[in-house]
Amino acid sequence: MGETGGAARVVLDAMGGDHGPAETVPGALAAHRAHGVPVLLVGRADEIDEELRRHGGVGELEVQHADDVIPMAERGSNAAFQSKSSLMVGCELARRGGAAFVSAGSTGAVVTCAVRALGRREGVLRPALAVALPAMSGFTVLVDAGGTADPSAEMVAQFAALGTEYARSVLGVADPSVGLLSIAAEPGKGNRLVRDAALLLPDMPVRFHGNVEGHDVLAGTVDVVVTDGFTGNVVLKSIEGCVRTTLGLVARAGTVDAGPLEAVARLYAADTHGGAALLGLTGTVVVAHGSSSAAAVARACVVARDLAAEGQ
Amino acid sequence: MGETGGAARVVLDAMGGDHGPAETVPGALAAHRAHGVPVLLVGRADEIDEELRRHGGVGELEVQHADDVIPMAERGSNAAFQSKSSLMVGCELARRGGAAFVSAGSTGAVVTCAVRALGRREGVLRPALAVALPAMSGFTVLVDAGGTADPSAEMVAQFAALGTEYARSVLGVADPSVGLLSIAAEPGKGNRLVRDAALLLPDMPVRFHGNVEGHDVLAGTVDVVVTDGFTGNVVLKSIEGCVRTTLGLVARAGTVDAGPLEAVARLYAADTHGGAALLGLTGTVVVAHGSSSAAAVARACVVARDLAAEGQ
Structure with a gap:
């Protein structure tokens, strides 16, 4: 064998x-x-x-x-x-x-x-799934997209470091910025996990941007969006479904222009991105x-x- | 006064x-x-x-x-x-x-x-925000979209009942179905909160469909998608951002047909839906x-x- x-x-x-x-x-x-x-x-x-x-x-x-x-x-x-x-x-x-x-x-x-x-690699508490999502310009790395559903704040902080390495080596971003996914941009807002993770991230070997919100994921606000594996997986699949629904609604609203719709559908299709990397x-x-x-x-x-x- | x-x-x-x-x-x-x-x-x-x-x-x-x-x-x-x-x-x-x-x-x-x-209304533990999102057919009620960031499983089960009332009285759905937002459709999958809430939902006065995933939110799989206020808020804003990015990418891919894009953008615009209702x-x-x-x-x-x- x-x-x-x-x-x-x-x-x-x-x-x-x-x-x-x-x-x-x-x-x-x-x-x-x-x-x-x-x-x-x-x-x-x-x-x-x-x-x-x-x-x-x-x-x-x-x-x-x-x-x-x-x-x-x-x-x-x-x-x-x-x-x-x-x-x-x-x-x-x-x-x-x-x-x-x-x-x-x-x-x-x-x-x-x-x-x-x-x-696991030495020092890594839990693995995290990373996906590179097509954003308005380039890609945003979403991590953890479903590796660890109930991580601790320490684990989320590590995911930020793993996502940074991934963005650097796979996407070629020299100094990736990292946003912590939350429900408001202001520091201190979020659930318990996010508030705890926000205190650890400034000490991690990452360029920490601060909190980002759901609409930042595809906006290119940061290179890496870090979150727990439950939220990340739900967001990933919500985006997949939202792209399908949006394109379906455009088609139904009477577009005669199928080419661009197919081009965008292909961008987000599994055939294109090839899956998620399990880091750590x-x-x-x-x-x-x-x-x-x-x-x-x-x-x-x-x-x-x-x-x-x-x-x- | x-x-x-x-x-x-x-x-x-x-x-x-x-x-x-x-x-x-x-x-x-x-x-x-x-x-x-x-x-x-x-x-x-x-x-x-x-x-x-x-x-x-x-x-x-x-x-x-x-x-x-x-x-x-x-x-x-x-x-x-x-x-x-x-x-x-x-x-x-x-x-x-x-x-x-x-x-x-x-x-x-x-x-x-x-x-x-x-x-709060008698017996209600925490309030929940409900939004009606345009789906492929009709609307899906997302609850909690940001009222309570760290609810207990009991609270999530109540959100399902509040969302059901909302779907019935505001959207006119006679017997709304409720899906619990998770990372897989199979029972028992999710984070701790979801696994605990799934045990309570069959005893609530709602028509419980089981777990749903992110791609179900806009697919019309169920009438009401129930989740905690952190995940719900992130999903809501991710969808808002995803609609914008998808339409932007379609426009950039060379569509000559702006009307349908504007029609879909309007569907998801704040001017159209008018905000979220705080239930309970x-x-x-x-x-x-x-x-x-x-x-x-x-x-x-x-x-x-x-x-x-x-x-x-």
Whole structure:
């Protein structure tokens, strides 16, 4: 198993996502064919082989069998982490081979397995998910977008540092500014968690802008918006839904101009951004959207390879 | 003072909002002229009179002087609630006169003053802000949109009941469904608060749908989306910002069709929705957006009069 993992640059949980191998296998093949990413597929070998045959890819990618599948509804309880699940086997292979790991499985389950198998970087209390959202100009990093639902203020302050590193290395922002997501711009406003985190952020190795509000997330007010994983996940999905509704309402209001609507829809589609990076671990982990198509899986594999090259 | 308040159907904090009397006074005049709403203006009489003169409205609306102004940055601490502030004087007048109260002031300060002056309805633990958001079809009520930043699970369960009443009486939905905002649709997923609230909701007098996610807010999945006031406020403002960014990106992608973009922008503009209703008090309170224009203030006064007529 160690040797197998060592050969691949990206290990993919072939059983993850709403559609499993039907989308992950063609996605892996696309990442290999179009971008030269060597993907190791982990999961039920018979199901994977069937999809490889269907897409003319027998022998093209390595396959590692894993008996069990962690269901999408699983949030990360102990029973689910049998050592034989595609998630756990995949994370182990990634660790041994120094490869990046990609899954479209349940975020909670991916986080738990990744932490167990890869371990946290020294000093990191909890991992955080980072996504780069298209803003009016460039991108805004939203962190934590769902890694840790109930963090402490210390954890939120660390997320700011992790998000800063990500913005610097992946987006190339030299000195990223960080805003703390709250319900008013004035210091001292927010819930308990935000008020506590605001006291810690001035001492973190980040350029702290102060509080920002929901409307700042896509406005480009700051490079990094930091929040707890519950709020971040709700905001991320609210934005996804809001883009769809806004474009739908524009279309219904009678536009004859479909091209720009499609261009904006593509900007925010899972196929474009390729998933969220799980920061703070000793290894690269990308969590793709549960509803990922083959194109989204392919993009996630490419992003994972590039993140690994950046040391993220 | 009691007699003065009794004559007006809507009491307006003329000093509230980012622009104060410059927008509130013409807004009140517009509500009176276009919709017959008798507005009582509360605040610094000299500043109000100057704006009434500027807009040819001297003697048209009642004015009640109040010495002090609670700054927008004030979140609701004790020192700010001098009995002479326009907020406190206005709330008192509304209570005595059985009138609705409208302010574009700091949400936290409005909530604190309104609770003090009007009091909570029997059994209500904390008030909640409700907004009706345009969805793909009809409206979705988001509650709490910023009334109580750190509620208990019991409070969140009550917000669901308050939101249900609002959807029934204001939007005319006979049997509104309620979704609990979380990070996954499966029961048991979320942060601690959501997991606790989910256990209480089946026993509330609401039609509980289960968990919903961020993308459900504007999708019309449920009639009422219930959440804590921190998350709700962040989601509300994220949606406002996302609509602006989406429309801006469509325009930049080269649409030649400005009409539909303006129509959708109007749907989500403060001028259209007229503010959020503060539910759970013995009286009607509408909190308008801090950046309200005169048109938005006028709309808030009309909405407040109509809500009061519905007993909300």
